[in-house]
Amino acid sequence: MKTDIHSKYLETEWISEADDILRSCVHCGFCTATCPTYQELGDERDGPRGRIYLIKQFLEEGSATSRTVKHLDRCLTCRACETTCPSGVEYGRLVDLGRHAIDQEVTRSLLDRVMRWALLRILPYRRRFGFLLSIGQLLRPILPAILRNKIPARQHPEPWPGNKHDRLMLAMNGCAQAAATPNTNVSTARVLARLGVSLVSPKGDGCCGAASYHLSAHDEAIQHARRNIDAWWPYVERGVESIVITASGCGSMVKDYGKLLGNDKDYADKARVISGLARDISEVLDSEDLSVLDPVEIPERVAVHCPCSLQHGQQLPDVVENILTELGLKTTQTDEKLLCCGSAGTYSILQPTLSNRLLDRKIEALMIDGPDEIVTANVGCQMHLASKSEISVRHWIEIVDEITSR
Known part of the structure; x- marks a missing residue:
């Protein structure tokens, strides 16, 4: 061109x-x-x-x-x-x-500016988002169905396993997932412990910066990235094998830190190291000997939803389904695997009509073979799918934790 x-x-x-x-x-x-x-x-x-x-x-x-x-x-x-x-x-x-x-050239409407400002002030901050989510969960029984269905039920965090293994990996806490589905990382820690790996949850990290970046607040996104690098760097110096990320949207962003901060004289080298260490939990399990997990056989049939950030952003379209199949789970046929569910970070809030049309289409595609449950790899997709799905939707690592818990 x-x-x-x-x-x-x-x-x-x-x-x-x-x-x-x-x-x-x-x-x-x-x-x-x-x-x-x-x-x-x-x-x-x-x-x-x-x-x-x-x-x-x-x-x-x-x-x-x-x-x-x-x-x-x-x-x-x-x-x-x-x-x-x-x-x-x-x-x-x-x-x-x-x-x-x-x-920088076009002035948005007042409503659009207010909505974007609110999203940037709330979503990337774990405590703020968690506080508002807890209020929504408290009021959930009396809210109209259109709002009630968008608020996930409260998930009480379960105990984190002790760190007793020589192999060390670092968990990314993030923002929305830490508040909405904290047991996703707990399940990850338990599965990795069974594989002889200690997963450490660091203090001081937070939002990956994706929400800010995709809302054109690039400077804010860079600040989030720098904060995470500062929080993780002491563990990098201790020799962690990987930074394990269970929200695939965050994984796509962290893997781009090297490019995002490529011209930052203070952070460019560290950012490249961090991007090299970042791995989706599916990549981690795919490189391990899963036979030691000794899974129990369950009759449940699951539909695997591969988020766009995993299959297109990270180019890992089949890893989750392959892992579940290797562990003996029965996966169902799905349709239109390349098409988005409509969550896309803040898209479901800023473009609700289109988002819901895509959600209806995705749920229909996931249900064609009559699954008992839907599993996914990104918290935004999980919450979005659950808002209309008639069957359970959860992160796939939680079902792996469940069938290998003996």
């Missing part, structure tokens, strides 16, 4: 990267086949190729309108288009750069 960048952007530090991505697109349109919003809306501007043209137009003309913002906001950043792109276009990176630049 030929580009003619406007003079006002020629000296910006990110324009070379954005221009390279734009030029790599060959207009083939393969991306539209796996784009959830294009599938739902049928509008070229609501598909990756159309959004690439909108960003190109903005960078060449130096201005944009609220219509451009609308079509970019509708993007889930699921990155399914990257999986099917034959040219390797880094669309997710381009749309983040484009949104950030356009947000």
Whole structure:
């Protein structure tokens, strides 16, 4: 794709990267086949190729309108288009750069600004989010169904196993998962203990920065990343094998710390080390001898939902299902595996209509073979799916913990 960048952007530090991505697109349109919003809306501007043209137009003309913002906001950043792109276009990176630049030029509506401000002030902060969640859980029985279904039942944290093994790994606590489903990491610690690994929960870490980054608050995202690096670095110096991440959305972000802080003279080297150590829990188990877990056989049949951040962001589409099959679980057939469930971080709040359409479609695709339970690998997807699912939805590591608890 030929580009003619406007003079006002020629000296910006990110324009070379954005221009390279734009030029790599060959207009083939393969991306539209796996784009959830294009599938739902049928509008070229609501598909990756159309959004690439909108960003190109903005960078060449130096201005944009609220219509451009609308079509970019509708993007889930699921990155399914990257999986099917034959040219390797880094669309997710381009749309983040484009949104950030356009947000400097176009003034959003007051309601939009207030909602985004509230999300940035609450969601990335574990205590604030946890406090509001606890109020919602307290009021849950009297709330209308449309709100009640979006609030997960309170999960009381179970005991963390003792650290008695020489092998050491570090758990990422995060923000939303630590408040909404704290036993996900507890289950992870118990499973790893059975494999001879001590999982340590550090103090001082928090949100990975993804929510801020995808809402164009890039400086805030970098601050979150720096804080996590500071919290984890003493453990890195102690020789931890991995930073184990059980929320795949966070995993995608942490694995990008090396790029995100690549020009930071104080953190660039540490960020690259951290990204190299970051591993989804499925990667960890996939490299271990699981025969020592001695799982019990259960008749339950599970549908595996692979979040976009795991299958497209981290390119690990089949690992979870392979692990569950190896442990003797019966997995059911599912449909449209490449399409997003509609959670996508804050998307379900900012784009509720589209999000719910995608959720209905995803649940139908997961239920085609009559599963007894749905398992997933990301807390946002877990909560989103559970808001409409008629069967249980939980993190897959919890069922592994359950069947290997002897």
